[in-house]
Amino acid sequence: VETAQSLADRAGDILRNFEGADQRLSMRIGESAEALAARASDLGRIFDAADQQLISRIAEGSDALSARATEISRIFDEADHRLVSRIADSTSTIGEHADNIVGAFASTEQRVAERARQTGQELAVHAREMEQALAGADERLAASVASAASRVEEQVANVENRLLYTTETMGQKLNEQVSSAEAQLISRANTIAETFTAVGQHIGQSTNDAAKTIGTNTRELNTMLAARSAEMAKILDETARPLVERFAQGGSELQKSMEEVTERATEKLRSENAALVNALASRTAETLSAVEGARSSLADSVADLIGRMSVSSSQLGELIEQAAINLGQVDERLSGSTQSFAATTEKAAQTFASSARLVDSNTTRLTELSSSTLREVASIATKFDEHSRLLSSASDLLSSAQSNLEHTLERQSSLEDLAVGLVKKSEDLEKVMRSFENLVGQTMQNAEGKTLASADKIRIAITEVVDSATSRFADATEEMRRTASSIKSELDLTRAELKKGVIEMPEEAKESTSAIRRAVAEQINALKELSDIVAKSGRGGDNAEPRALRPAPQAPVQRPAEPV
Numbered sequence: 001v002e003t004a005q006s007l008a009d010r011a012g013d014i015l016r017n018f019e020g021a022d023q024r025l026s027m028r029i030g031e032s033a034e035a036l037a038a039r040a041s042d043l044g045r046i047f048d049a050a051d052q053q054l055i056s057r058i059a060e061g062s063d064a065l066s067a068r069a070t071e072i073s074r075i076f077d078e079a080d081h082r083l084v085s086r087i088a089d090s091t092s093t094i095g096e097h098a099d100n101i102v103g104a105f106a107s108t109e110q111r112v113a114e115r116a117r118q119t120g121q122e123l124a125v126h127a128r129e130m131e132q133a134l135a136g137a138d139e140r141l142a143a144s145v146a147s148a149a150s151r152v153e154e155q156v157a158n159v160e161n162r163l164l165y166t167t168e169t170m171g172q173k174l175n176e177q178v179s180s181a182e183a184q185l186i187s188r189a190n191t192i193a194e195t196f197t198a199v200g201q202h203i204g205q206s207t208n209d210a211a212k213t214i215g216t217n218t219r220e221l222n223t224m225l226a227a228r229s230a231e232m233a234k235i236l237d238e239t240a241r242p243l244v245e246r247f248a249q250g251g252s253e254l255q256k257s258m259e260e261v262t263e264r265a266t267e268k269l270r271s272e273n274a275a276l277v278n279a280l281a282s283r284t285a286e287t288l289s290a291v292e293g294a295r296s297s298l299a300d301s302v303a304d305l306i307g308r309m310s311v312s313s314s315q316l317g318e319l320i321e322q323a324a325i326n327l328g329q330v331d332e333r334l335s336g337s338t339q340s341f342a343a344t345t346e347k348a349a350q351t352f353a354s355s356a357r358l359v360d361s362n363t364t365r366l367t368e369l370s371s372s373t374l375r376e377v378a379s380i381a382t383k384f385d386e387h388s389r390l391l392s393s394a395s396d397l398l399s400s401a402q403s404n405l406e407h408t409l410e411r412q413s414s415l416e417d418l419a420v421g422l423v424k425k426s427e428d429l430e431k432v433m434r435s436f437e438n439l440v441g442q443t444m445q446n447a448e449g450k451t452l453a454s455a456d457k458i459r460i461a462i463t464e465v466v467d468s469a470t471s472r473f474a475d476a477t478e479e480m481r482r483t484a485s486s487i488k489s490e491l492d493l494t495r496a497e498l499k500k501g502v503i504e505m506p507e508e509a510k511e512s513t514s515a516i517r518r519a520v521a522e523q524i525n526a527l528k529e530l531s532d533i534v535a536k537s538g539r540g541g542d543n544a545e546p547r548a549l550r551p552a553p554q555a556p557v558q559r560p561a562e563p564v
Helices: 002-108 116-250 253-404 412-540 544-549 551-561
Strands: none
Touching: none
16 A cells, blocks of 8 residues: 555656646746747847838938039039139130230330340249249149049048948848847757757656666565565464474374364465465555556656647747748848848949049049140240240340440430339239239139129029919910800800790791781781672672772782782
């Protein structure tokens, strides 16, 4: 009984352990499923947020680049117009000033007798300074153009490098997140596999322990039965042999009593042995039934646990399939995000390429304008060189005149006056050049202001033309509406008159018919009266009178026939 109770307790402990392991396994599977679902949703949200941020950043970068390219194009166009207007104004102004300078040199050529050498040297110095200034301006303009082009190229290169770096970092982050998610999923799967392996090992170990316990209990029962049988045989040997010896020694008298006692003892031993055998058989049967019950309950528990484990494994398989589906969706989202990112990057690259082409075209135009400006400045410098050569020839002539007039002391004061005048002329020439520079700058400013004013005027004129056209269209529409309303009213009047005529025509026909009938009736009555008068006159007169009277009634007969 104690062995059966211990087996039942052991079986209950094993069932409780299995149920606890099943509950823990279910809890762990549920927690793993929830953790995987939460992680998958977190990954989906992270990927969606990263996709939105990437799209917004690319859109902002594209808009900024488009705005920057538009602004650069507008700046180049404004610079183009300003340079064209300034070059045109400068050309006209330089031509006018060149003509003035030629006239001034022509007028002062005869008055410079002496000191022409110094004046030629000063003019040569000024010409060299102007050439240096023009060369410096050319170099500064070329340097500014080169620096602007290099800055634009550096900005475009920086933006492209930033976009490439951002793209690479986002790709690395996405790869790292995907690899970390895969590593976590693999580790979770390994943990679940290890848990299943540990549970299987625990179940096998518990089954082996139960089998070992049942075997040891069976062996202990067998040893106990063998020991009891040996003790009983020993007791029988120890009690029966002395009695037999005593009976043999005591004689035949005691033989019968001994036989009876022996028979009683034998029967008692048989009965006790049978009772012991029955008790052992019942205990063995109870033990076997308890073992069978424990084994069946253990088998049921194992089958239940196996069923639960199969359900858990199916749930785990569904969870893994769901995780695979989530990973597939994440992969699809990643591929879609990658495709959208590639398309956006391609659009950005196209925008960069168009911006670069626009910058290149504007740079080319600016280079052409600067080269044309430099060519015009070079032509102006050649003109100044020609004037300097003229001045040098004039100075040579003046030097020859000075050599001829060195001996005349009376012309010394005039020569000094001429020298002072030449100095003043050189100062005036410097003032003229400065005023020319100021005039060029002011002309450029005025041209810029005029350009803005003309643009405003054009915009105002276009607005006025559009407003006037709109007002004219509105007036024409209103006139057409009034004309249509008048035509409609006239049509309504005509329709009403037609209706009225149609309604009144039967009445007029009736009236005319009744008038005709009345006229015919009156003529008939008149004819009747005439016939009566003729009859009366024929009866009352002679033959002559009727002859005279016959033509009289014919007239009224013919008179009513005419209206009929």
